[in-house]
Amino acid sequence: MPRTSQRLSKRTYLAQATRLREQLVELQVELKEAPFKVLLILAGQEGAGRGNLLNTLAEWLDPRGVETFSYHAPTEEEEKHPHQWRFWRSLPGIGRIGLYAGSWYTETLREEARSKRVLGLVGQEAERIRDFELLLANAGTLIVKVWLQLSKEAQGRRLRSLRAEPATAWRVTDEDWHHHRIYDRLAKTAQLIRKKTDRPGARWTVIDAEDERARDLAVVQLLLNQFRQQRRKMNRLGWDRRVKPVTSLRPSGRRRLSTLPLDQDLSEKDYDALREKWLGRLNRAVRAALAAGRSIVFAFEGWDAAGKGGAIRRLTSAIDPRDYRVIPVAKPTDEEKHAHYLWRFWRDLPRDGRMAVFDRSWYGRVLVERLEGFCREDEWRRAFGEINQFERELTDHGTIVLKYWLHVSHAEQLRRFREREATPHKRHKMNAEDWRNRKKRGAYEIAVGDMLALTDRDNAPWHLVPADNKRYARLEVLRSASRRIEAILAE
Amino acid sequence: MPRTSQRLSKRTYLAQATRLREQLVELQVELKEAPFKVLLILAGQEGAGRGNLLNTLAEWLDPRGVETFSYHAPTEEEEKHPHQWRFWRSLPGIGRIGLYAGSWYTETLREEARSKRVLGLVGQEAERIRDFELLLANAGTLIVKVWLQLSKEAQGRRLRSLRAEPATAWRVTDEDWHHHRIYDRLAKTAQLIRKKTDRPGARWTVIDAEDERARDLAVVQLLLNQFRQQRRKMNRLGWDRRVKPVTSLRPSGRRRLSTLPLDQDLSEKDYDALREKWLGRLNRAVRAALAAGRSIVFAFEGWDAAGKGGAIRRLTSAIDPRDYRVIPVAKPTDEEKHAHYLWRFWRDLPRDGRMAVFDRSWYGRVLVERLEGFCREDEWRRAFGEINQFERELTDHGTIVLKYWLHVSHAEQLRRFREREATPHKRHKMNAEDWRNRKKRGAYEIAVGDMLALTDRDNAPWHLVPADNKRYARLEVLRSASRRIEAILAE
Numbered sequence: 001m002p003r004t005s006q007r008l009s010k011r012t013y014l015a016q017a018t019r020l021r022e023q024l025v026e027l028q029v030e031l032k033e034a035p036f037k038v039l040l041i042l043a044g045q046e047g048a049g050r051g052n053l054l055n056t057l058a059e060w061l062d063p064r065g066v067e068t069f070s071y072h073a074p075t076e077e078e079e080k081h082p083h084q085w086r087f088w089r090s091l092p093g094i095g096r097i098g099l100y101a102g103s104w105y106t107e108t109l110r111e112e113a114r115s116k117r118v119l120g121l122v123g124q125e126a127e128r129i130r131d132f133e134l135l136l137a138n139a140g141t142l143i144v145k146v147w148l149q150l151s152k153e154a155q156g157r158r159l160r161s162l163r164a165e166p167a168t169a170w171r172v173t174d175e176d177w178h179h180h181r182i183y184d185r186l187a188k189t190a191q192l193i194r195k196k197t198d199r200p201g202a203r204w205t206v207i208d209a210e211d212e213r214a215r216d217l218a219v220v221q222l223l224l225n226q227f228r229q230q231r232r233k234m235n236r237l238g239w240d241r242r243v244k245p246v247t248s249l250r251p252s253g254r255r256r257l258s259t260l261p262l263d264q265d266l267s268e269k270d271y272d273a274l275r276e277k278w279l280g281r282l283n284r285a286v287r288a289a290l291a292a293g294r295s296i297v298f299a300f301e302g303w304d305a306a307g308k309g310g311a312i313r314r315l316t317s318a319i320d321p322r323d324y325r326v327i328p329v330a331k332p333t334d335e336e337k338h339a340h341y342l343w344r345f346w347r348d349l350p351r352d353g354r355m356a357v358f359d360r361s362w363y364g365r366v367l368v369e370r371l372e373g374f375c376r377e378d379e380w381r382r383a384f385g386e387i388n389q390f391e392r393e394l395t396d397h398g399t400i401v402l403k404y405w406l407h408v409s410h411a412e413q414l415r416r417f418r419e420r421e422a423t424p425h426k427r428h429k430m431n432a433e434d435w436r437n438r439k440k441r442g443a444y445e446i447a448v449g450d451m452l453a454l455t456d457r458d459n460a461p462w463h464l465v466p467a468d469n470k471r472y473a474r475l476e477v478l479r480s481a482s483r484r485i486e487a488i489l490a491e
Numbered sequence: 492m493p494r495t496s497q498r499l500s501k502r503t504y505l506a507q508a509t510r511l512r513e514q515l516v517e518l519q520v521e522l523k524e525a526p527f528k529v530l531l532i533l534a535g536q537e538g539a540g541r542g543n544l545l546n547t548l549a550e551w552l553d554p555r556g557v558e559t560f561s562y563h564a565p566t567e568e569e570e571k572h573p574h575q576w577r578f579w580r581s582l583p584g585i586g587r588i589g590l591y592a593g594s595w596y597t598e599t600l601r602e603e604a605r606s607k608r609v610l611g612l613v614g615q616e617a618e619r620i621r622d623f624e625l626l627l628a629n630a631g632t633l634i635v636k637v638w639l640q641l642s643k644e645a646q647g648r649r650l651r652s653l654r655a656e657p658a659t660a661w662r663v664t665d666e667d668w669h670h671h672r673i674y675d676r677l678a679k680t681a682q683l684i685r686k687k688t689d690r691p692g693a694r695w696t697v698i699d700a701e702d703e704r705a706r707d708l709a710v711v712q713l714l715l716n717q718f719r720q721q722r723r724k725m726n727r728l729g730w731d732r733r734v735k736p737v738t739s740l741r742p743s744g745r746r747r748l749s750t751l752p753l754d755q756d757l758s759e760k761d762y763d764a765l766r767e768k769w770l771g772r773l774n775r776a777v778r779a780a781l782a783a784g785r786s787i788v789f790a791f792e793g794w795d796a797a798g799k800g801g802a803i804r805r806l807t808s809a810i811d812p813r814d815y816r817v818i819p820v821a822k823p824t825d826e827e828k829h830a831h832y833l834w835r836f837w838r839d840l841p842r843d844g845r846m847a848v849f850d851r852s853w854y855g856r857v858l859v860e861r862l863e864g865f866c867r868e869d870e871w872r873r874a875f876g877e878i879n880q881f882e883r884e885l886t887d888h889g890t891i892v893l894k895y896w897l898h899v900s901h902a903e904q905l906r907r908f909r910e911r912e913a914t915p916h917k918r919h920k921m922n923a924e925d926w927r928n929r930k931k932r933g934a935y936e937i938a939v940g941d942m943l944a945l946t947d948r949d950n951a952p953w954h955l956v957p958a959d960n961k962r963y964a965r966l967e968v969l970r971s972a973s974r975r976i977e978a979i980l981a982e
Contacts (some may be wrong), residue, residue: 021916076567101812219743276658425512
């Protein structure tokens, strides 16, 4: 954590400011073309001038490439989602700068100022922040974190001089004075958080905030330096598009897949009777979960033509349409392509008391994106851990996560493909890509196997559903979903 | 309101269904390329089978082109926005179908079922719905509205037969029985609402729901017919790109503009003293408004280089960064281009207790879009009324709306353009378009004049700010904003 401190004359300031402004303009022009986004996080003692600095930056930067963020205490809507939902929602777009006058840090510190907390708890929160930033930094986001440092004496002087002038007295609030009184405690907490979250890709820089001119110049200079470093790093980053032979990371998953029996039988008559029974049971289980303030997330994956759509329609026919949304996951839109791959799933998370059914999901990262070279090897390898972390955030919040893999044999898939092609109103479901994917069954089996082995966790286990018999598969989804929701509610 | 009724054998049903499914698939393929969106609104008596119909449609349509909507009672977040915010937020994208299992209609009726309301009030709500649909229909949206009609006797039979089977008893809720008991009252209210909202571009069709097969086929057939009509209508609609000579609709506005004195003077010293005073006063006024649960919306318009950015930065320096957002309105993104021109402003409205500052605004429709031929003449002509209606929705909700036109002389603008070009860190603010717009000053004066004359309303008046003197302009914004907010709070 380097430390900067100096005193500046107005003349030197103006000369340097002009030079830096030109460079900032160049930075923004370059950033527009660059494949990453920039987060500039401003934290620091009250009175250290986050507001003024923000105004200076707003004046110096082209506003069309900037978004400014700040947070109040969470709204009811935000409380009803996992903790990081509101921060995920407010990330800037790629090629843009996000200025954080408030952030996960100010929120944590404000909370601590209101009610003293055990340092261990603050440490846990810091670890969660660290993981979040790591995820973003790994995806190429430049995170510049500035701590504006003001001594207790300087803080007192600044607050008193503002209060003395009738024209500026309104700037000083009771909360400011409270923070001044507990300066030492807050400084200690802040230091702990900075230490825990000072990591490659998300480093802290402490900048002396007593001299306002020096402070502003130092922050801008820091932003420029780190931007240039990041640009060089991104340029060095090779992109190996050769699709390598696919080898298994964890063969146990593939074995689990290949040993799944697929010869189930179920007559239409038995199915009809059982279906109504299990629809009723699922309806009761889901209603009980939602009424208890839990949210439910279904993720459906499976081979092409495995019957995901049909299974989802049977499932949702048991649920009040106001309580759920089905989210078909197609190729990402432009906006989504430019965001973190988990972003659109964060965006579509249901609030407490609601349910979302994802028809294909975040697992695309370790399936199609892995096999088609849509991301780098280090990216899909990292994704297993990131996905486990994502699902952990959900279940920690109280969300019930249900994951299904619908498994059909190679032969049955062929039969269904041919049937689709022969039926006019089903033909649109087929395209050349389906046939191409079919040829890669071996590679996909390895990827699916790795997925099953590496992301099968107690908090979010995989359900493998034999789906050569459609009726059996649909019923199996109803049965296992009912049982799992009941079991979780009974915990 | 045509009425359809028939009885169908399973065999006839299957034959017709196959044919309709093919046509639905074709519809979706065509819709992808079509410049409009489709809303299919399903309303009707409880037990008429909205849920089943939705499931059928979900099976027949390609899910990638469909979004399904349904509403609970408004959340806290929704309550804190103008009434229609949640419906604006959930419109489907262009080229897509929105299926509304719930809608503004079901919500209104559900409310009525809970607590009997004066029919006059229901009528007012229906008028608001009618205006909303008219706005969408005028923008080319196809709105298909279906009322699924079930007689009281048929409703009773259906509820009883569901209840009799243990496997389906869960489908019948207490609310259903309540609706059954007050069938006549609800039917009367529904009829009133349908009558008030049955307008060209948003017609009701009543479909008999007793025979489920006939019901499903009739709805799909209706959708197909109306889609074809709409496609023909859209094809006929010419697009006259010739930019016609601009003539004034209401010359009084232009006179107001041209008689505004621009020779104000204000020394730096006087400005510094007055600024702090008015920043303080604005800070108190804004805090009082936000604390009272009001939201505040600023819209800044003005000539290029009139100093909008500077005025906004002085204004916001008086406000807690957590309380406001500045929204620079640039050229619409792809997503925005495909939506109604008011959509992105609805999206960015602040919730109660917050403030938003739009740097350029919805008035682009009657300024740049009018003059550059980005929309048809009938569209920008209609916009004056639509904008007044939009702002009326805001102020009815309690939002304080402040609109500023920053006015600089042609000579002062030239001086500023040249200064920008001569200053390295300001050069990026200038481009060829600025010089092109400058040449069209005469035409813009007419458009601005029409805007001032046609959208200057008591609930949202225009403030004209002389801005040849930047200091004076900034101060004038602070002064007039403080006074207006204070006056509204004193009402």
